[in-house]
Amino acid sequence: MASQLQHRLRSALALVTGAGSGIGRAVSVRLAGEGATVAACDLDGAAAQETVRLLGRPGSKEGPPRGNHAAFQADVSQASAARRLLEQVQACFSRPPSVVVSCAGITQDELLLHMSEDDWDKVIAVNLKGTFLVTQAAGQALVSSGCSGSIINISSIIGKVGNMGQTNYAASKAGVIGLTQTAARELGRHGIRCNSVLPGFIATPMTQKVPQKVMNKITGMIPMGHLGDPEGFCPLPNILIDVADVVAFLASEDSGYITGASVEVTGMRPTWGGRGQRSGTPTI
Ligand SMILES: CCCCCCCCCCCCCC(=O)CC(=O)SCCNC(=O)CCNC(=O)[C@H](O)C(C)(C)COP(=O)(O)OP(=O)(O)OC[C@H]1O[C@@H](n2cnc3c(N)ncnc32)[C@H](O)[C@@H]1OP(=O)(O)O
Numbered sequence: 001m002a003s004q005l006q007h008r009l010r011s012a013l014a015l016v017t018g019a020g021s022g023i024g025r026a027v028s029v030r031l032a033g034e035g036a037t038v039a040a041c042d043l044d045g046a047a048a049q050e051t052v053r054l055l056g057r058p059g060s061k062e063g064p065p066r067g068n069h070a071a072f073q074a075d076v077s078q079a080s081a082a083r084r085l086l087e088q089v090q091a092c093f094s095r096p097p098s099v100v101v102s103c104a105g106i107t108q109d110e111l112l113l114h115m116s117e118d119d120w121d122k123v124i125a126v127n128l129k130g131t132f133l134v135t136q137a138a139g140q141a142l143v144s145s146g147c148s149g150s151i152i153n154i155s156s157i158i159g160k161v162g163n164m165g166q167t168n169y170a171a172s173k174a175g176v177i178g179l180t181q182t183a184a185r186e187l188g189r190h191g192i193r194c195n196s197v198l199p200g201f202i203a204t205p206m207t208q209k210v211p212q213k214v215m216n217k218i219t220g221m222i223p224m225g226h227l228g229d230p231e232g233f234c235p236l237p238n239i240l241i242d243v244a245d246v247v248a249f250l251a252s253e254d255s256g257y258i259t260g261a262s263v264e265v266t267g268m269r270p271t272w273g274g275r276g277q278r279s280g281t282p283t284i
């Protein structure tokens with residue numbers, strides 16, 4: 001990483017939900033690599049602890065005294081848990097998080113004609129309501145402290161174009177886009193920016209449930225014929241690193257005039273007639 005980026009986030013305290021796996025872990029590593037102190041949250045507390053172990057010590061010694069990175073266990077779909085999470089982070093670091101990245105998410109895929117109400121409710125509760133609850137709790141903490149901040153919500157390209165077997169997931173991710181755009185309108189006056197990122201297919205535990213015959217169809221759309229790789233060493237031009245790059249950019253003052261944006265990072269040529277998005281070429 002270019003040396004000038006290694007301290008870009010040195011004064012930031014970054015709360016990352018879903019930090020125990022996949023994109024959330026990659027984002028946590030990237031933000032810490034730019035000097036941020038990371039509060040890694042996950043439903044799986046042990047997984048969050050493992051992410052913190054991977055982060056090592058915070059970046060630069062410069063800037064206000066800070067503690068180490070820290071792990072938190074919370075179910076973001078529960079309002080009381082989301083409120084408690086922000087309370088715990090502020091108690092631990094004596095300040096609200098200036099960067100908040102909502103990565104926590106699930107799938108419960110089923111074709112529309114067979115999807116149960118429970119399939120629908122679970123996905124909406126985590127992906128949409130969970131993002132709402134964390135965005136709200138973080139916004140309240142920042143506004144009451146008079147602090148500015150950057151909120152980055154992880155949606156999905158599926159929220160824009162749909163996908164067979166994912167009426168629940170697509171609706172939740174489309175909702176994240178609208179939620180984030182509205183939060184941007186309301187919180188801008190408080191110096192809080194809100195943006196969403198729409199990744200394409202990345203090989204993480206979330207995508208392992210996809211049947212091979214479907215995966216074959218999807219990878220057929222990717223120029224390099226492979227999914228993004230969570231370790232970042234993917235045949236695609238590093239789509240996961242691009243996702244973490246975009247999150248770090250939106251977290252930093254380098255994006256100081258960007259809010260309400262939906263940034264696509266897909267690395268795939270859609271079959272739905274849209275212009276193919278080269279990996280790392282966000283559509284803002
Ligand atoms: C031509 C390719 C179209 C792809 C368009 C979308 C682009 C994908 C980019 C995604 C990037 C972001 C991803 C993300 O945010 C993270 C995730 O959500 S990962 C999980 C993604 N989930 C899926 O794609 C759903 C996969 N499908 C399934 O899990 C099962 O099919 C399902 C549980 C929905 C139903 O199972 P079952 O009842 O057993 O039926 P079949 O599996 O036999 O499916 C029936 C029929 O439908 C075809 N099909 C199912 N899903 C998809 C799909 N996503 N895209 C295209 N076609 C799909 C399946 O192949 C069968 O077709 P046949 O011709 O009858 O074999």
Ligand SMILES: NC(=O)C1=CN([C@@H]2O[C@H](COP(=O)(O)OP(=O)(O)OC[C@H]3O[C@@H](n4cnc5c(N)ncnc54)[C@H](O)[C@@H]3O)[C@@H](O)[C@H]2O)C=CC1
Binds near residue numbers: 154199202203207
């Ligand atoms: N993998 C992909 O292809 C894509 C993923 N995304 C989104 O990126 C985000 C991260 O996905 P991945 O890293 O792939 O998945 P993942 O399954 O590897 O990680 C998701 C993490 O969220 C945590 N989590 C789940 N429910 C939670 C809850 N209620 N409270 C707190 N934490 C919870 C899980 O424990 C897990 O650690 C999700 O929002 C997903 O929808 C978007 C586009 C593409």
